[in-house]
Amino acid sequence: ETGVTQSPTHLIKTRGQQVTLRCSSQSGHNTVSWYQQALGQGPQFIFQYYREEENGRGNFPPRFSGLQFPNYSSELNVNALELDDSALYLCASSTDSFNEKLFFGSGTQLSVL
Amino acid sequence: TQLLEQSPQFLSIQEGENLTVYCNSSSVFSSLQWYRQEPGEGPVLLVTVVTGGEVKKLKRLTFQFGDARKDSSLHITAAQPGDTGLYLCAGAFEDDKIIFGKGTRLHILP
DSSP: OOOOEEEOSEEEEOTTOOEEEEEEOOTTOOEEEEEEEOTTSOOEEEEEEETTEEEEEOSOOTTEEEEEOTTSOEEEEEOSOOGGGOEEEEEEEESTTOTTSOEEOOOEEEEEO | OOOOEEEOSEEEEETTOOEEEEEEOSSOOSEEEEEEEOTTSOOEEEEEEOSTTOEEEETTEEEEEOTTSSEEEEEESSOOGGGOEEEEEEEEOTTOOEEEOOOEEEEEEO
8 A cells, every 4th residue: 555655855946937836646545635744733724625626725826726627636725935945845645535534745845035 | 813822832852752842723623634844854644533522543652532622632752853843734614725833853863
């Protein structure tokens, strides 16, 4: 059974740039949720994709967008990067939007300079 | 606003001691989860509690869900250095959103 994998592991960008983060869900899982974890904080829900459609969104601006592909892998895109976007971005997969069992990847550490 | 408060924020104790960390909200959860996160890794699910008053044990860890499903506690018996990490509680609400607390950073001294 393949776990959740995220790429890249680390990324450095400058303010105003755009970034794409990638996530491969665990085998058999059709739901992907994205979280932002700032230093010293708990993960904050960005949005969830279920069967290629957005299925819930947290309090993040429209410059945070996503996609889910037919194989259930997912991308998180962030436009017009701001310094406060520096954080660990976590992807979690689950089955049928069943949020009681989330399996997390190791995250992408994004630094915006 | 749905908020989860965890206490204490930081805890440093000697190996062999017992400890309890807490997770509280003014809202009712449909279920509550506890995760442990180590540096450079994503959170790993420890347990899910669903029923008010439910108690679950995982070796030296005991998880309790409050009767009103608004709070939870995690008790660790005879803490070991391997228990060191960030302990996160996450509540699921009726709208299926999962909200995480800020976590309790636990450090066990050998």
